[in-house]
Amino acid sequence: MKALVAVKRVVDYNVKVRVKADHTGVETANVKMSMNPFDEIAVEEALRLREAGTVTEVIVVSAGVQQCQETIRTALAMGADRGVLVQTDVELQPLAVAKLLKGVIDKEQPEIVIIGKQAIDDDCNQTGQMVSALLGWSQATFASKVAIGGDGKAEVTREVDGGLETISLKMPLVVTTDLRLNEPRYASLPNIMKAKKKPIVTMTPDELGVDVAPRLVTLKVEEPPKRGGGVKVGSVAELVDKLKNEARVI
């Protein structure tokens, strides 16, 4: 069976983002970009399924500007087999991405699709669920363990608010990854070299017949209110005194 993994190019998680002076968004010029960390976990999971013999091929898909090639290349360096870039300069929102992914999935016919549960830029947490809905497939979000059986079913353990929950799902399946699913590998230098020769096919939203026009209009982006500076206290007694008599929270 084929596995398809979706990866997003985002501002690196170590970057402290700055809101643009004109309030149209955050500054992305000359900022380090990386693969969304949850998508790295998705790539790793697909590779492990291939190494276990469950999956035969790992296809990596990204949607967005031409530079998303670099993100796909990172996944290829980790070990994925080939890439697909749906290239557009239009701002893509999760519903549009889900439709593009469905277009690619219809062509590639994977039996498992793995996606990060959330991108750390827009924090939407939508794309995996939307792809699953559009395909009419089952969905296992926030996965911390994935076990694919030989009976056309998978058992997935999910991180939920109260702890862990395990569900059984019919294949084909969309999985979204949570933090504890695995620890992604680093790409070795030989694999980075090899990845340069792996194929990446580029297509457009038009070729997939998808209208990617945004449905949400961003009116403005602002900085959140800053917290006022605090004080250092010298002792536990002083801390308790302040909490009781100044902040009045205990």
Add this chain to the structure above:
Amino acid sequence: MSVLVIAEHDNQTVKAAVLHAVTAAVECAGAAGSDVHMLVAGVNCRAAADSAAKIAGIAKVLLVEDAAYDHGLAENWAPLVVKLAQGGYTHVLAAATTFGKNLMPRVAALLDVMQISDISAVVSADTFVRPIYAGNALATVQSKDAIKIITVRGTAFGPAEATGGSGSVETIEGAGAAGLSEFVRAELSKSERPELTSARVIISGGRGMQSGDNFPILEKVADKLGAAVGASRAAVDAGFVPNDYQVGQTGKIVAPELYIAVGISGAIQHLAGMKDSKVIVAINKDEEAPIFQVADYGLVGDLFKVVPELDEELGKVKS
């Protein structure tokens, strides 16, 4: 046209997070003067529906009793919510819990609309504020879709009154099971302490705790303060405590009156989950730790000395 809130419940009452979503729903309904309805679905959940009808602001509760809706499987729930939404709702809201986050995008895609995730304010019936980049920016977005599918950040809205309302309860038919997924088992953390997302006080431990065996020193303080115990991602990844303790960008978002961060350095991702707390205390041996930049009260010191001392000092104050 009305506004619909999707309830999560334990068959008896509606969960606290839903009350915050009701407040957002009432704001959405406000301008148009619409009613707010609530969907309660599951097995043997009549009591939950009755309690939902008492929530201030709820005009009508739709009750569906069908095994398909037990355990919150999105594949079963989504067709039901879609059917209801198409029947005359302008907005459908759920709390941004793992249930709401799992279900609502599936609903949105089936309706061909973009979800508005994790809103922190309602500006007007079609315009909302939502945090992006781990809360380091706030985006004001306007939806062009006919039906607004929304998840609500609980800490940004006060809870609706759980009693005082007098809504009606109407029993309706479900949409049946999709046959795609089944519940197998749950391993839920058991605790006598308050839930993280609704606790008045939280004490959280980070990597500095060194081991899960050391968390009882936090628990002792928690018990004195009636607090919940949380953790940073580092502490959960290291296996000190279960995943449901995690406070942060992709874990639980909390805003208690008092948040005590112990041995937590203060990564952006952790701050995203707690920086709206009213009062923040940081205890850390590294005086350069970023957590001190958001703390109202910082105490530089060895947590293994400071925390037991805090426990003792609180004992004096409380007695």
